[in-house]
Amino acid sequence: MLAGDRWAEESVLITGAQGFIGCWLAERLLSAGARIVATRRDVDPHSRFRREGVEERCEVVEADVTDQLGLERLLLEHQVKAVFHLAAQPIVPLANRSPLSTYESNLRGAYTLLEACRAARAGGAPIERIVVASTDHAYGRHEQLPYREDFALRPVYPYDVSKACTDMVARCYARVYDLPVAVTRLANTYGGGDRNWSRIVPDTARAIVRGERPVIRSDGSPERDYLYVKDAVEVYLAVAGSLDRQDLWGRAWNAGLGQPVSVLELVMRLIAISGKPVQPDVRGRGTPRGEIDRQFLDSTAIRTELGWSPRFTLDQGLRETYAWYERELGPARLDSEQQVA
């Protein structure tokens, strides 16, 4: 079946649609003809979701993912057939600073949503697929590389723990309650619209656009696996599609380019793409607390079993990404934001 046919007129719930990846996913599903219900807690007027016209094409429901009855009502009233659970507090330093609210949003939000899905499905909602966003952080630190899906989840810091717990809970719901649930474990995802400035790509791109030196808080050596957001969106669709097959329920799927890239290299590539004559400011303080020094993913399973593969090389992805930040933060935009302020 073509992806376009699958999603036409489908009622799809996206939690976290206002967020970075959620917005791209919503756009992609809208273009495939889906009807999107998006839950929202806070309102972000600077979000790509609002500025680039995605919001007005979705049915936005003011709801908190820890409100079980609200979610259940929404699933039933909209006769939701597919759920993408992306809502989370995704920033590692914020999780360190406020573990309680991170656990509330990430872990309690996930089990509450899954419970609402279970109840709504028992009550007649036609839920056929539930995709829960985990992350490569769930694995914690392993000597062996690259990470495979059967590795132990050995998280240490609060964000990683919140996601590992979510991951375990989601797979438990698939196994014990025969729910069509699958879990994604994506590499570091980057792309236009990510306004989490504590992350390396947004932070670096913003500095370069402003003509400032990008700051590297580590010594530049930590290596991670990076995935362009358009490829990430295709992972979500592929994993959702996998749930046609009951034998794939409860699976977790890695997705990344499978190549470790150091922070320094990533920054140098972004600088090269920008064509600006700036040099990184390497502060050289080792790996920041709460971060893992070297991690990349084995994505063999999703490639061979679901036919997903990344279409963007790192340079291609970074080029589109930098163009977005330049457009978003360039002189024209900065002037207009100042005028508004």
Added chain:
Amino acid sequence: MRPSSPWAGRSVLVTGAQGFIGTWLTRRLLEEQARVVVLKRPSTAGGHFAREGLDQRCEQVQIDLLDHGSILRALNEQEVEVVFHLAAQTIVGAANSFPLNTFEANVRGTYNLLEACRLLRRGGAATRVLVASSYHVYGSHDGRPYVETMELRPGYPYDVSKACADMIARSYAVTYELPVAVTRLANVYGGGDLNFSRLVPSTARALVAGERPVIRSDGSPERDYIYVEDAVEAYLAAARSLDSPELGGRAWNAGAGTATSVLEVVRRLIAASGRDLEPEVQGLAGPRDEIDRQWLDSTAIRDELGWGPRVSLDEGLASAYAWYERELASL
């Protein structure tokens, strides 16, 4: 009395004090002259805890573990130095039926408590925490004895809820240097366990009533059993390990180190009762291709903390049976 007890005069909160193990732990801490704070319950009438008069000897505070603020207030005002976090929804079947309640009680209740301890410690309090996990967190490992470094591979909601609490607790230790110890105990049995979905209580009840004990499986699954007084000592040892800051964040197995089949436990309990009864083996869940054997390697707690089980299975079952024989008539 032991004036030199490390617990004497210390303010200790026991969550789940009114439960089976909590009652034994509370009594033990009171013996050690600790000042024991427990959660006020709507009614404890009829329970083991109240029947032993423990509610008259403990501070009872209004805490809702799902309300972070209520925990913070109580810990602060009671100047709690040590928390034993035993409160949980512990019934596996109930967890399968109502997973949300189980996740709320076992996971959210735990991180709310840990967060309150973190905040108080940041404000200068000397709070340390023992979190009761369970061998259930390990899941299936092909019949090998569980060691603390093994992957957590939980299957059912109860197991998952405990694995989450276990990971979160250890994360608090590493991330915030909060003194946290985690215990993963084998199956605990003894007087006062009124969860009749469990093997020892249900078998003892049948025997006291003069009925044949029912074994739903084929009797072959093998588990590790420890007597409740040994379990209490494991909690105390793990809590005291936090005197050594480098031991913070550890998880400690505690079990007998042997696996005993369900049939064997029932036969020994029958022998302890002196009754002339035979078990009724229903064989609903077996036999399997592989032996269903779950047991704990307790080397670490033995070598590093000096804990070891002191009560043999026969002694423990005899004590447990004596309790059920004495108490069930009056319940």
